[in-house]
Amino acid sequence: MRNETYLLSSAQPLTEAYIHRTDSRLEAIYGYHAGAEQDWDRRLKRLEESGGVRAEAAKLSEALRAYNERAGASSPEVSASINALAEGAPVVIGGQQAGLWTGPLLVIHKAVSIIAAAKSAGEQLGRKVVPVFWIAGEDHDWDEANHAYLISAEQELRKLAASRPDGARTSVSRTRISAEQWEQLLTELEQTLPHSEFKPALLDELRSMTEQAGSLSDMFAMILSRLFGAHGLVLMDADDPGVRRLEAPMFARLIERNDELEQAYRAQAERVKQLGYTLQADVTPGSSNLFLFDDQDSGGERLLLHKRDGLFRDRKEQVGLTEAELQRIAAEHPERLSNNVLTRPLMQDYLFPVLAAVLGPGEIAYWALTGEAFKALGMEMPILVPRMSYTMIEGTVAKHMDKYGLSFADVMERFEERRKEWLKEQDGLSIEQRFAEAGEVFATLYKPLLELAAGVQPSLAKLGDTNLQKIMEQIHYMGSKTVDAFNKQFEASTRQLDRIQLSLKPQGKPQERVLNMTAYWNRYQTAWLDKLLEAPYSRTGGHQIVYL
Structure with missing residues (x-):
């Protein structure tokens, strides 16, 4: 198989410095380094010593099994992964917001990286390491999730998009897609994809999935199950009620220690700035870094909570809750609570024994803000693994490149x-x-x-x-x-x-940030994915050129 390596800059100085270890001051920020083999042994030992502070593995596995079955993940490999989780196996985890037809290719690249990193770690440590994909279904930015870009038969870049259904500005997982809208989206996809021998079967598969999918997140999970089930990739929707119930104790801690956590984020943000790096996430004074769905209806609006005058309030002051009232919601209705980018890493580490987190360049940069918050809760940031990046070059394109x-x-x-x-x-x-x-x-x-x-x-x-x-x-x-x-x-x-x-x-922009994977599935079935999975892997990331 023909592969080449190309240095694709991330445009994130902090991330580049972490990956290439060009700034020794960052060791105190991140703790571990993906390229240091001994750090994987050290992190595993830390996980084994701290098992009592996380969610109960058996209950988490039960919730994940139910969710993965709904997503169509019926493969023996996924079942074996969930069984291993129930027995306390460490995980390599990464995630992304759900996107139409999985969104840009970088989503696929992250899943491939998670699987490769888990396999690599398992070989070194001599034990099962489970790959987990965290679907950020709790996010409510519809415009980020609702579209996919494809190159049409006329060689034009087209944006296919799902309009947001009427109703509250709620999470993507709670935004319902009707059968009529799915059919419209499938029709647009069919009209855009060039004719190929695999096109009818692809559309049939996707149409079958839409019959079961109530949301973009559901469809996203079903496609990932289809593509990666044979590789044991376990899926989790952050907005799944079964998982939310297990998160209740952690939400209680996040609320109780909220002022302390806020100070930890602000102190770390100042530290990062003093090192000369730009912050990649907002650290807002008074922010609780938690969201609240404003009612118990599954379609309730998702509101970011701030602390003012002794109450947790949203920006428009539609709600005002005391700490005790918010704690009651955490205990009785945890499905009404949701994390933001700064508390999500903490919740992830509470749910899973996270050996390593596979992250994109921007994520590595903003995770730098979480180190002190981990410590405040007696936790520790996991190993951060840069995801792999790929560019797929089709035969005709390669021939034209040679020609010119x-x-x-x-x-x-x-x-x-x-x-x-x-x-x-x-x-x-x-x-x-x-x-x-x-x-x-x-x-x-x-x-x-x-x-x-x-x-x-x-x-x-x-x-x-x-x-x-x-x-x-x-x-x-x-x-x-x-x-x-x-x-x-x-x-x-x-x-x-x-x-x-x-x-x-x-x-x-790089191919991975724009194009959708259905174009390649349409032309090559899943042979394109096999080539990504077979491409050289590095724990410190990198960019591979893969010829199809």
């Missing part, structure tokens, strides 16, 4: 420059050069005439300069139109170059 002498770096770093160079090389008529020379000759011949006119009447000097400028602009314009006309002879080549860019760097 383009490397992957050319496409990612200097594509427009290389495109112009190629077209210029085809110009045997030297059009740009000849028009430029003509302009120079004209200016040389015309300037003495302008001087003559100014000598006759000085006021004509300004008019002459303007006249010269307009004529030169017209010569340049005619040259540009001639170049355009010449380049039209290469429209087929231009389309091929456009396809390269659209496939590898759509919207000027």
Whole structure:
């Protein structure tokens, strides 16, 4: 199998410094390092010593089994993973917000990374390590979750999106999708995907899933189950009522120690800033870092709580709760509570014996804010593992890259420059050069005439300069139109170059941040996924170019 490595910068200085260990001061921030083999042994020992402070493994496994069965995860590998969880097996965990048809490819990359990291850790430690995918169904940002980008048969990038149903601004998992809306979304997908031998079967599978899916999160879980069930990936929706009930004691601690946790986040944020790094998550004074669904209805609005005048309030002051009242909700209706980005790592570590968390670049940066909060609760940040990143290059695209002498770096770093160079090389008529020379000759011949006119009447000097400028602009314009006309002879080549860019760097971004996996499933069934799973893996992340 053909693979190449490419250094794809994350644009996160803090993350880059952590991954490459270029700033020793960060050791005190993160504690462990994914690339240090001894840290995996050290973290496992810590987990074995602190088992009594987490949720009961048997009850968690029971809730996860019920959820995974609803998501269609019936494989023996998933069942074995859940059995291992019940017996206290450590986990490698990572997650993402649910997206339409799984959203951008980076979601798939994270799942692949979780599975590879768990396998790698298990081989080193000589015991079962369970891969877990945390679906952030509690998030309520519909516009982040509701769409997928695909390249159509006409080689156009199209955005397929689900409009938000009427009702409260609640979590994605509680936002219901009707059968009619699913059918509409499937129709749009069918119209966008190019024809292929695998297309009918793909659409049939997805249509079967929509018959059971009440939300984007449900559909997201079913697709992940289909793709990764054979690899033992256990799924968890953060908004699942069965899991929420197990979180009640931790919510009680987060409420009781809220002021202390707030101080821990603020102190750590100041520490990160003093080290010269930009904060990647808001640390707002007075924030509880907890959300409340404003009623017990499953469609209640999700409200961020702040502390003011001795009460927990939302921004619009629709609710105002004392600590005792909030504690009562935690005990009796924990499904009404929800974490934000700063408390979610703590809750995750309470539920699972987290050996390592697989994170994207932005996540690694904002996890730096949580270290003191872990310590405040007698916990410890797990090993942070950068997820792997991939670019898939289809055979036709690779052939076109070879045809035009383009490397992957050319496409990612200097594509427009290389495109112009190629077209210029085809110009045997030297059009740009000849028009430029003509302009120079004209200016040389015309300037003495302008001087003559100014000598006759000085006021004509300004008019002459303007006249010269307009004529030169017209010569340049005619040259540009001639170049355009010449380049039209290469429209087929231009389309091929456009396809390269659209496939590898759509919207000027890495492929993984834009394109959806259904395009590859449509053309290659799941062979594309097998190649990602077989690609070289590194605990410190990296970018692999995978040729399909």
